[in-house]
Amino acid sequence: MLSDKLGDKGRMHTGCINRVSYMMADKRNGTLESWQEIDPHFVTFINALAPWWASFENRSEMARLSLQSKHCGGILRLLLYLPDEKTSKDCFDELINLASMSDQYIWLSRRVIKTISLPWVRENLWASVEKVLLRNPEDYGCYRWLAELCDELDSDALAKLVSMARQSKDIDILEVADDYTKA
Numbered sequence: 001m002l003s004d005k006l007g008d009k010g011r012m013h014t015g016c017i018n019r020v021s022y023m024m025a026d027k028r029n030g031t032l033e034s035w036q037e038i039d040p041h042f043v044t045f046i047n048a049l050a051p052w053w054a055s056f057e058n059r060s061e062m063a064r065l066s067l068q069s070k071h072c073g074g075i076l077r078l079l080l081y082l083p084d085e086k087t088s089k090d091c092f093d094e095l096i097n098l099a100s101m102s103d104q105y106i107w108l109s110r111r112v113i114k115t116i117s118l119p120w121v122r123e124n125l126w127a128s129v130e131k132v133l134l135r136n137p138e139d140y141g142c143y144r145w146l147a148e149l150c151d152e153l154d155s156d157a158l159a160k161l162v163s164m165a166r167q168s169k170d171i172d173i174l175e176v177a178d179d180y181t182k183a
Contacts, residue, residue: 046081046082049078049082050082053078053082053084059084059086059087060086060087060090060091062075063075063078063079063087063088063090063091063094064090064091064094067091067094067095067098068094072098072105073104073105073108076098076105076108076109076112077108079091079112079115080108080111080112080115083115085115085116085117088112088113088115088116089116089120089124092113092116092124092128093128093131095109095112095113096109096113096125096128096129096131096132096146096149097128097132099113099145099146099149100129100132100136100141100142100145100146100149101141101142101145102141102145106145110149110152113149113153114153118153121153121154122153122154122156122157125150125153125154125157126154126156126157126160129146129149129150129157129160129161130160130164132146133146133161133164137168138168138170138173140170140172140173140176143161143165143168143173143176144176146161147161147162147165147176147179147180151180158180161180162176162177162180162181163177165177165180
């Protein structure tokens with residue numbers, strides 16, 4: 001369990017992260033501006049979280065473990081609204097994994113990925129995408145969602161994904177390859 005790995009202080013802060021997640025769950029894809037319209041205290045809330053979040057030496061470990069839990073919305077929102085590029089880079093594999101699933105966190109994880117410097121993302125994208133595809137070799141959804149992400153971020157990674165998809169015997173995965181083959 002996540003909180004057991006982090007100890008007493010970790011349990012307390014994991015609870016805070018989860019509470020943030022539940023508080024924000026209704027507005028999954030909201031922008032900072034839309035949050036300000038809904039709750040004028042949101043900026044105050046985020047600003048109050050900033051020193052708390054910055055006080056952790058093990059932010060990357062906390063974020064990585066939180067991103068592996070089923071309630072990862074809070075940490076995704078922290079990474080989005082309080083950008084921490086080092087932590088986001090350290091959690092890149094977890095972010096890519098979340099961006100490959102058709103669940104409630106796909107769009108939020110993509111937004112966090114887009115806060116990381118594009119040259120770094122392009123340098124590291126394929127290695128993370130390939131790990132997900134090798135773990136899920138016949139998962140059409142992984143291919144489809146990751147093809148969309150690669151199409152937005154890196155044409156070289158997209159070309160490698162298309163090449164990998166072409167090796168599949170699954171007709172749906174082959175369709176992904178066809179859909180993303182440049183004419």
